[in-house]
Amino acid sequence: MEIIQAVRGTRDILPQEVRLWQQVEASAREILGRANYQEIRTPILELTELFARSIGSATDVVGKEMYSFSTRGEQEVSLRPENTAGVVRAYIQHGLQMAGDVQRLWYCGPMFRYERPQAGRQRQFHQLGVELLGSRDPRADAEVIALAWDLLQAVGAENLSLRLNSLGDPQDRRAYRQALVDYLTPLREKLDPDSQERLTRNPLRILDSKDPRTREIAEGAPKLPDYLSPESRAFFEQVQDHLQRLDIPYQLDPYLVRGLDYYTHTAFEIVSPDLGSQSTVCGGGRYDGLVEELGGPSTPAVGWAIGMERLVLLLQKKQGEIPPALVEVYVISRGAKAEAQSLRIAQALRQAGFCTELDLSGSAFGKQFKRASRSGATWAVTLGDAEAVAGEVQLKHLPTGQQQTLLQADLVKYLASHSRQGYGVPR
RNA sequence: GCGGGCGUAGCCAAGCGGUUAAGGCAGAGGAUUGUGGAUCCUCCAUUCGUGGGUUCGAGUCCCAUCGUCCGCCCCA
Structure with missing residues (x-):
């Protein structure tokens, strides 16, 4: 009799490992709870259009990594590839902006992306995330980053670094994108094939390329910070001031570009050198346009998501197993x-x-x-x-x-x- | 989606073309049929992820397939 095994890219989390997950979840509950973040649970299934409109239909996540299908009622639905879109949808649908000027929310649950599995990258994976909706104060950005940092410290993750950048507002970004394309187009032939492809689809990503020759070319490219408006720059500086006051170390990384379309201004990642190629433990940023884009009132917002599998991987490497609760x-x-x-x-x-x-x-x-x-x-x-x-x-x-x-x-x-x-x- | 490595028991593994597939951990039974982590003994893979092929002969070589890992892409 042939044994049926778990679907490729999915896996079982056995009791021994679950204990570590519970530890992380307990820390999150405590740390986020103390900052008055409320847990929200949204469906795993959403209309495909929600993701197309929020994440961006040109992104890989939406373009080729979604589990999409039609239901019997002929609705086009997808398993959520991330949860910001779902949380924002719920926020709008229930008029949460009425319930107070600021909403602080967190969630934890499974996400799905059809990708080639690798260590730290599954087709079903879990994210723990927060969303702070309704504030354009730079303290909001810093608060959210500080919470991620505190949480990671609290669970014992080590050797982490915070990389920070600003993408500016949509105008800044558009201007920069144009400048970059203008610079790169004459050099097109010298780029690696992937980057040539990205030139039309997602030029900002070229800066992040791992190809040595492309990197060299990227060195001479226009720098994104030079294209920020005075307002955007001032905002970014305030975020940094707050981080400094909190003694949270960070590195500016002008090449840091978050992949999803909805990001504006602050973008950040927390990375670990101990994770191999999938080094991002936490990623997030500001997305001031998303709520409006999805049909809600114009609402600024910031958030992040932690990859639970990656974090657990890190903790397992460091501390090994957690003993089970003792039988008395x-x-x-x-x-x-x-x-x-x-x-x-x-x-x-x-x-x-x-x-x-x-x-x-x-x-x-x-x-x-x-x-x-x-x-x-x-x-x-x-x-x-x-x-x-x-x-x-x-x-x-x-x-x-x-x-x-x-x-x-x-x-x-x-x-x-x-x-x-x-x-x-x-x- | 592209390139490469690896798949021997629940776990860690040896075996590298030649009759019966080492060993360790874990597990089961017994020495001890009403009393414990020690010790000793016994058992625990008709089969090497799966399916084909090459060969007198394959866990060992080839192909395919599935899974996993590494890199790319992408991202948490």
């Missing part, structure tokens, strides 16, 4: 009557807040004790025929080997007063 009580039973009582006892312990494992094997006491030891439990509760008849249990403190007989009715109370963990605190 291990319930051993043998014989029909004892086995019949064992589950009730285990449930009572659980209801009292003890992490309790019930041995289901029915094998010899010796074997069950062996498993009890291996489970890391502090206590073994043993129930054989004799105890079952008498309404008792043997309670053994595994670290010391001391054992005593207790009435079943007294077990929970006894453990509650002799165990440091968890009485009356259901977990």
Whole structure:
């Protein structure tokens, strides 16, 4: 019989790894919660047009990486390749701009892009992101960046650097794009094939090329910062001032161009040299035009997304595995009557807040004790025929080997007063 | 989408054309049929991702396919 395996580019996150994910999610909840960001959950499925209009139909993400299909009602839908579009759609649809001038939102969930899988790049991957809607204050940019930075520090990611750039407003960008095309067109033949292709599709990307000859040409190209309007430049400087006041180190990178069409002004990435070719852990920026573009009121906004798989990869490299939660009580039973009582006892312990494992094997006491030891439990509760008849249990403190007989009715109370963990605190 | 590396048990692996596929970890059973992490013994791949081909003979060579990894593209 042929084994069915997970779809290419998707993978299972097994319990051991899930613990790391939960740790990251818990930190995010805490750090973002303290800044009064509210979690939002939007559908994984959206109308294809939403992404075409927001991300840009000329981008690779929309052009060739989307999981798109028609539903029976003949709607064209896609699995979301990122979540800013969905959050903005929800913002507009529910009139969240009415609920306060600023909305601070965060999310975490699966995204889908049909790409060639690689380490740190799956077809189904997960992003944790924030969106701050309704402010054009440069403190908003800095706040959002600071939160990403704090979160990454809090979970223990190391060796990160923040790269920062400004794309200016749409006019600035258009002017720069033209200047760049004017500069590059005569040199077209000297560019690598990919970059020649990009010259018409996405010229700004050429600056980021890894081809050495193209890089050399890019060196002499007009620089984007020179094309920023005085207002754009002043705004960017304020963002930087705030980052400096927060002691967040950054490097200006005039070649940093975010791929999605909606970005304006601030663009940033947090990268790690430990991730190989997929080095971006977090990417984001300002997108002042997007809400309006999607039919909402003109609303400035900033946000970012962290690639969960990449972050987890980084943390795994550094700290290895997280030990599982410890079993506190291990319930051993043998014989029909004892086995019949064992589950009730285990449930009572659980209801009292003890992490309790019930041995289901029915094998010899010796074997069950062996498993009890291996489970890391502090206590073994043993129930054989004799105890079952008498309404008792043997309670053994595994670290010391001391054992005593207790009435079943007294077990929970006894453990509650002799165990440091968890009485009356259901977990 | 393009170029390249790799696929032997749940995990880490040896094997590099010649009868029976090392070893370790994990797991199961026993020594110990009511008491534990130590020790000892036994078991645990009719088969080397899958399908073809070459050969007297293939885990070993070739082709295809699937998966994975690295680079490009793109991006978190």
